[in-house]
Amino acid sequence: MELxxxxxxxxxxxELHFGRAAERLRIAQPPLSRxxxxxxxxIGTALFARVPRGxxxxxxxxAFLPEARLTLAQAERAQRSAQRAAKGETGRLRVxxxxxxxxxxxxxxxLSFFRAHLPSIGLSLFELDPLQQAEAFQDGRIDLGILHSPxxxxxxxLRVEPVYxxxxxxxxxxxxxxxxxxxxxxxxxxxxSFVLFPRHVEPAMYDGIIxxxxxxxxxxxxxxxxxxxxTLASLVSAGVGLAFVPRSISSFQQAGVVYxxxxxxxxEMSLSAVWKRGERSPVRERFVxxxxxVAGKLSRSARGAK
Amino acid sequence: MELxxxxxxxxxxxELHFGRAAERLRIAQPPLSRxxxxxxxxIGTALFARVPRGxxxxxxxxAFLPEARLTLAQAERAQRSAQRAAKGETGRLRVxxxxxxxxxxxxxxxLSFFRAHLPSIGLSLFELDPLQQAEAFQDGRIDLGILHSPxxxxxxxLRVEPVYxxxxxxxxxxxxxxxxxxxxxxxxxxxxSFVLFPRHVEPAMYDGIIxxxxxxxxxxxxxxxxxxxxTLASLVSAGVGLAFVPRSISSFQQAGVVYxxxxxxxxEMSLSAVWKRGERSPVRERFVxxxxxVAGKLSRSARGAK
DNA sequence: CGAGTGTGATACCTTTCCGGTATGAGCTGC
DNA sequence: GCAGCTCATACCGGAAAGGTATCACACTCG
Numbered sequence: 001m002e003l004x005x006x007x008x009x010x011x012x013x014x015e016l017h018f019g020r021a022a023e024r025l026r027i028a029q030p031p032l033s034r035x036x037x038x039x040x041x042x043i044g045t046a047l048f049a050r051v052p053r054g055x056x057x058x059x060x061x062x063a064f065l066p067e068a069r070l071t072l073a074q075a076e077r078a079q080r081s082a083q084r085a086a087k088g089e090t091g092r093l094r095v096x097x098x099x100x101x102x103x104x105x106x107x108x109x110x111l112s113f114f115r116a117h118l119p120s121i122g123l124s125l126f127e128l129d130p131l132q133q134a135e136a137f138q139d140g141r142i143d144l145g146i147l148h149s150p151x152x153x154x155x156x157x158l159r160v161e162p163v164y165x166x167x168x169x170x171x172x173x174x175x176x177x178x179x180x181x182x183x184x185x186x187x188x189x190x191x192x193s194f195v196l197f198p199r200h201v202e203p204a205m206y207d208g209i210i211x212x213x214x215x216x217x218x219x220x221x222x223x224x225x226x227x228x229x230x231t232l233a234s235l236v237s238a239g240v241g242l243a244f245v246p247r248s249i250s251s252f253q254q255a256g257v258v259y260x261x262x263x264x265x266x267x268e269m270s271l272s273a274v275w276k277r278g279e280r281s282p283v284r285e286r287f288v289x290x291x292x293x294v295a296g297k298l299s300r301s302a303r304g305a306k
Numbered sequence: 307m308e309l310x311x312x313x314x315x316x317x318x319x320x321e322l323h324f325g326r327a328a329e330r331l332r333i334a335q336p337p338l339s340r341x342x343x344x345x346x347x348x349i350g351t352a353l354f355a356r357v358p359r360g361x362x363x364x365x366x367x368x369a370f371l372p373e374a375r376l377t378l379a380q381a382e383r384a385q386r387s388a389q390r391a392a393k394g395e396t397g398r399l400r401v402x403x404x405x406x407x408x409x410x411x412x413x414x415x416x417l418s419f420f421r422a423h424l425p426s427i428g429l430s431l432f433e434l435d436p437l438q439q440a441e442a443f444q445d446g447r448i449d450l451g452i453l454h455s456p457x458x459x460x461x462x463x464l465r466v467e468p469v470y471x472x473x474x475x476x477x478x479x480x481x482x483x484x485x486x487x488x489x490x491x492x493x494x495x496x497x498x499s500f501v502l503f504p505r506h507v508e509p510a511m512y513d514g515i516i517x518x519x520x521x522x523x524x525x526x527x528x529x530x531x532x533x534x535x536x537t538l539a540s541l542v543s544a545g546v547g548l549a550f551v552p553r554s555i556s557s558f559q560q561a562g563v564v565y566x567x568x569x570x571x572x573x574e575m576s577l578s579a580v581w582k583r584g585e586r587s588p589v590r591e592r593f594v595x596x597x598x599x600v601a602g603k604l605s606r607s608a609r610g611a612k
Numbered sequence: 613c614g615a616g617t618g619t620g621a622t623a624c625c626t627t628t629c630c631g632g633t634a635t636g637a638g639c640t641g642c
Numbered sequence: 643g644c645a646g647c648t649c650a651t652a653c654c655g656g657a658a659a660g661g662t663a664t665c666a667c668a669c670t671c672g
Contacts, residue, residue: 002308031631043385045392052639059587063391067384074380078373079349085369086351281365337660358668
């Protein structure tokens with residue numbers, strides 16, 4: 001049995017007339033008769049009763065008709081379903097992301113965009129550090145990662161696309177003498193203590209900061225390293241030292257910490273989307289596109305506020 | 307798109323290997339590759355990603371797989387549905403019947419049989435007199451009739467199959483002098499008044515009664531005609547006269563009426579199944595078969611009780 | 613690094629079967 | 643009883659499915 005048989009059967013059942021049905025199907029009447037005969041033979045029972053002025057449905061045909069229609073409709077649904085998935089309008093996306101994707105605002109905004117415009121896409125979210133993301137990719141547990149920078153050896157099989165960057169500011173304990181100044185220069189920080197993130201988390205930002213300090217004639221004294229921007233902020237709050245952090249952290253208003261822009265520090269924190277090389281996924285492409293759009297809007301509104 | 311494409315697609319999606327899928331499908335690998343390619347072209351997107359060690363499903367393929375399975379399952383269900391209808395295991399039957407079908411017990415028993423053994427058959431029941439049944443057949447409102455005897459002109463296009471017969475007894479007002487006798491002879495009824503059903507309702511029974519009376523040397527004095535066995539019984543109860551009725555009526559115990567067998571009155575009331583000539587309906591055939599079985603059981607138990 | 617193996621794709625041929633044309637058989641209605 | 647309508651049958655040509663041989667590519671392993 002093929003869908004052709006069902007299409008022909010439905011046409012005859014609707015016209016109750018082989019000639020008209022054949023016309024509607026754009027074929028001649030004899031081949032139609034033969035296809036129906038073949039279908040009846042395969043099912044093992046007559047579907048039509050041949051009567052003088054055309055045909056009638058037998059009880060078997062009457063039972064078959066709605067089921068045949070359902071089958072044809074289901075076949076069409078299958079086709080449309082594949083096409084929608086190919087266009088990225090449906091499907092499932094598993095996203096691993098670092099903490100900064102949340103507080104930069106990019107992830108929440110993309111999520112609300114997807115919920116509003118593409119509700120039939122299922123999203124699974126996992127907060128994972130870069131190393132965990134690399135593992136998750138290898139195990140096939142996620143389709144997209146959001147991080148600052150992938151583990152060094154992972155660049156070979158991961159495609160990395162920068163999507164967002166935001167300025168770096170200095171986090172200062174409220175009681176610190178520098179907290180009062182509205183604007184600081186980098187050169188004035190030569191004698192301070194710093195808490196810093198591990199270089200591998202965001203090498204570009206790390207190297208940029210070190211290079212700018214060198215240019216000002218000093219090497220920052222790092223008294224502690226720590227993972228996670230919020231952790232860094234709480235160390236600052238505890239008075240351990242100053243910290244360079246992405247500006248969006250400042251919106252969280254950690255008690256005992258103030259944030260200041262630093263003149264001469266044109267360094268940015270970046271966020272990139274990463275995925276397995278050579279893996280095509282329309283949903284992921286849509287997600288990355290949405291991320292870029294959201295990133296653009298965020299950057300513009302930040303500049304406007306400045 | 308044809309079901310063949312779906313069958314092939316599902317096989318490849320399950321094996322993730324063209325060679326093994328082809329083997330399972332009992333075809334060679336190249337034609338399978340081509341069918342899949344044709345399917346992908348028709349849908350407009352790749353369903354498989356060709357990778358070194360076989361193939362993987364693309365997002366479109368992943369979305370397509372369950373829908374394709376549903377389509378194939380639905381096609382099978384359609385086929386089975388037609389086959390079940392052809393065997394009379396499913397479908398709908400509209401039955402018109404005269405009152406006697408109910409009180410003879412044959413209709414209630416067939417109904418309970420159907421509900422127990424063939425629950426997926428929908429039954430629609432209409433109490434209709436023979437004339438109404440003939441009209442309902444012509445309008446296509448019923449598929450089966452149960453009556454004593456069809457209208458005269460209807461025998462040409464109706465098939466009539468006797469399925470049941472039961473003895474005729476005499477209904478007598480309780481106060482009547484004959485009510486006391488255990489057994490009556492027909493000859494002793496020559497001077498009585500009778501209420502009788504119209505001849506066309508059941509000509510065989512009518513003629514049989516008249517002929518038996520003639521043989522006993524009298525012609526029954528009919529003081530009133532009436533339709534419906536219960537109506538007849540209530541006229542008897544009112545003292546209008548005696549009435550010949552089917553024995554099963556006696557089980558209703560109409561107040562003021564007693565029923566007596568009459569010696570020499572070997573006449574029966576018959577019930578027949580009727581349907582449009584040349585119309586094949588497996589459900590109707592099953593119903594008639596069930597009616598015959600029930601009728602046999604009823605006759606045996608009645609004889610046993612006698 | 614090169615031969616070997618396994619995979620799907622391509623080329624080409626054979627066979628099946630779908631669709632077309634011509635015609636027949638059966639019933640209806642004038 | 644004959645015209646007219648309807649579906650079935652017979653037969654033919656061509657599209658398309660399936661088979662065989664072979665290629666291209668990539669990974670593997672010595």
